[in-house]
Amino acid sequence: MPNNSWRKIIILYILVFFPAAWSLAQESLELSLGSSAKTKVDKAKGSPVKIPPVDDEGLTILQKQARIYRSQGFKFQSLGNLQQALSLYQKAIELDPTYAVAYNDLGVIYEALGELSRAEEHYLQSIRIDPDYLSAYSNLAIFYENARDLKRAAYYWKKRAECGLPQDPWTQKAKARYDDILLVLGEKPVADREQDVVELVKDITQKKLLLKYDEKALAQEYFKNAKLSYQREKYSEALKQATDAQLLDPTNKQISEFIDRLQKRLLSR
Helix, strand or coil: CCHHHHHHHHHHHHHHHHHHHHHCCCCCCCEECCCCCCCEEECCCCCCCCCCCCCCCCCCCHHHHHHHHHHHHHHHHHHHCHHHHHHHHHHHHHHHHHEEEEEEHHHHHHHCCCHHHHHHHHHHHHHHHCCCHHHHHHHHHHHHCCCCCCHHHHHHHHHHHHHCCCCCCCHHHHHHHHHHHHHCCCCCCCCHHHHHHHHHHHHHHHHHHHHHHHHHHHHHHHHHHHHHHHHCCCCHHHHHHHHHCCCCCCCCCCHHHHHHHHHHHHHHH
16 A cells, blocks of 8 residues: 555654654643533643633632642743742642642643653543543653554553544544554554555546546647637647647547648648
8 A cells, every 4th residue: 555655654754763743743742721521622732821710619728729729830831931830730739639630730741851750650640530631641642652652652542532522623633643553553454454445546546537538628628729720820820739739638530630731731831
């Protein structure tokens, strides 16, 4: 399958030699800014975004304060002050050890600081606390891609795709990344690969037929103009138009005979 072979080579090259570049292409790490799993919004790491108001309904005083620390931490993170953001996120989970959002935020900070074991630990803890927390799945998938652990990356991309809403752009990205990694690993089902070949051949055949039809139609247009020019005794112009027509439809006998007749006419002048 030529198209998939080249695609596989390109994907593998990027994953092996430029993992950081791929993360940037995936809009960096996914952050969620809501406190409810149903209202999470995926954002790129470091992007200056407006922090939504904290939903205090049903929270204890400590949990409310934890969310304030988290919001403050994200503001510092957006400004590039990772150490201050780290300190505030840590305060947030000290006050609320069940705050999945803050664990995910800490994972992002630790990864940015190069503390990869801690980053992985906090991403996983975020999911343990809230299995429906979408951002941690994306961040873990990208984390494992950067570590060249493609099987784990595929697992978390798949989980992100399964848990997200169909119209969510990150759900669509997750599905695409999952398919790409399966292609690299050679684990795409044989039936799917065969279907890809069938679709590719069908597409190429249709394009060839369309191209051939378009060329013949254009040749007839040139030929029609050539005959009009001939009638007006513009023989040089007619020859050029007829020659263009023959290049597009070389097997057309009418065009060939017309050119022969026209050349004889020009030679006899």
